[in-house]
Amino acid sequence: MKSSRAVTTPWRYLGLAALMSVFVFPLWWMLSYSLRPVGLPAPTRLELIALPLTLDNYARVSQYISLGRFFGNSLAVAGLAVPLTVVTASWAGLALAHAARAEQATLITLSVAALLMPASALWMPRFILFSHLGWLDSFVPLVLPALMGTSPFYVLLFYFAFARVPLEFYESAQLDGANPFQVWYWLALPLARPAVIAVAMLSFAFYWSNYADPLLYLQTEAHYTLPIGMKLLEMARPSDFPVLMAASAIVIAPVVFLFAFAQRFFLQGQISLERWLN
């Protein structure tokens, strides 16, 4: 038994490494192209790295767009919207978990139906609404979906997380005198920590990369967010790929770091992976 394990383990590592390289390759290509010397002709075959490496492209991004300002704007929008999303989606999920069977079925059906609605169908009505309210060219329309939990998907994620715990658990706390908010904050959220992290990560990725809404609602360049800034950069330098890749690396860096940091919270399969490898 042990000897056969010793033979197959290196192959398992190799297999995993091969699989990983397929997924990592686009990120690697983006990074290596962003460090490419300016003016080098485009590669005619697969080129993993081009020497000498240079950080010039990262500096050049700011020449064409106000990167700092757009970064700050994106951070402000995400910073407001993500906590709001987690709070409202978890409230809705907890309420759904406590609802009677019939109500639950109706609400879940409605949520799935809402998920099927194409985003483009909402643009016109929302634009007209915000224009009448005078909220165009501000961050309000960008953050407002967070008041509804951003997406029924997050509500359902929380519902599934909360529903795993028997309801008696919450009821016993209420019998001890806890009000609903205390039940939510001290009991439900800690139990559903993976769901909290997952919703936070996914909603951050959504607000960080949201292109359609800022394009529609924002008018002044000073208010633009990073995705619009990227489009401006592409309009300024359409075939200058090193600069475009440098800007892309800057834009996705926060998302990549956050996902890497949050891995350990919701990858329970990690334990079994370690066992499989050893």
Add this chain to the structure above:
Amino acid sequence: MKLTRVYLFNVALAAVVIAVAACNGAAPATPAGVPAGLAGEISFYTSEGPEQLISVKGVIDSFQKLHPGATIQLVNIPDDGEFDKKMAALFAAGIPPDVFTINYRRFGPFAIKGALQPVEQYLANSQIVKAGDYYPAALDAFKFKGRQYCIPQNLSSLGVYYNQSLFEAAQLPLPKAGWTWDEFLRDAKVLTQDINGDGRIDQYGLGVQPSALRLAAFIWAHGGDIVDNADAPTRLTIDSGPALEAFQWFVNLQVKERVVPSKADEATEGDLSRFEHGTLGMYLNSRVETPELRATIGDRFQWDVAPMPVDKTTATVLHSDGYCISSGSTNKDLAWAFTEFATGPDGQKQIVLTGRTVPSLQAVAQSPAFLVSAEPPANSQVYLDMAPYIRRVPVMTTWLEVEEVLNEEIKRAFYGDATVEEAAQSAVNSTLEYFKLNLNDLGIP
């Protein structure tokens, strides 16, 4: 008919604008009691790259200096591909831009829905410009159902950017007016080379987008036409006669002669990028690309522009955008004042310095500001020489939908995924509905 994204979007636009117009039926077309002098604030929407925006801001500043009571709020739509979406949203919400720039291929739907203010009266009464000052090809492109809806700023047309250094290195005669399709093909073949001997083509002779706006020039030059009637078209005519022959010749550039990058090579590196890196002999595009080429190529190699090659006749495609005033504007006098300034001698003299436009005002186009430049192309005169031969795609309310279908089919044939006959037939059949819709809109049974 194909439920393309553009078509669905136009249906949505129609529905909402009609609904909103019905609700706002009481809104006056012109302000009742407000003396619309040259004061007030208007909004101006355009879609320009960051460098062009600087000269647009310059025009606005000059105008505001001349009229101290006036303020122009400039809004730049960062993505010209999303232009329709943003415009539709503004019109539907009842806050249309007072002035905006639009391409002549796109303004049809706005005109038919009554969203645009006809300007022929303003033009006739203007002290600054007259209709005769503009190139007729550009001015006529913005006429619809007999009314003048916008003032063009541009008489750009399809031309051949060529890498002069590559031509000289290959000892080919430089392209000049009157050069034929055979010479064009010969040059492209000579310039298509495998430089490092690894069996793969590194340098292509020609880069051209397989789209309706390119193919049209070839069809016209071969004596055919893309529709049966320019004013009231009922169908595409690319499936027979000289139009089909030209389509086949165009497709052969990739499929048979291989002087244009294959689908895989095109995906690896686009034509613009190849031309800028000096690995493309000729690049078909309009004047709009000139500022980008100037900025990126610098002095790495010599390049210039040549007219489209000639076959049975001389022809090229119009590329033009114009300034339009929306009918819902609350300060039309100021909107017109800004429009006539921007498209008049003062405005065009500033914009021409960016190199992006071929001025629609004959006087400015024929001046050294356009013709003489320290930067390439040296041969800007080419655009003026082609002026009598510029033709436009039909002005229709549904042209963009037709173009979308046509582009798909041309691309399929170009990369060998379908024969030319199949693609032409499919394009003709899929677009019949759009032509019917246009005729309805024009009021022709």
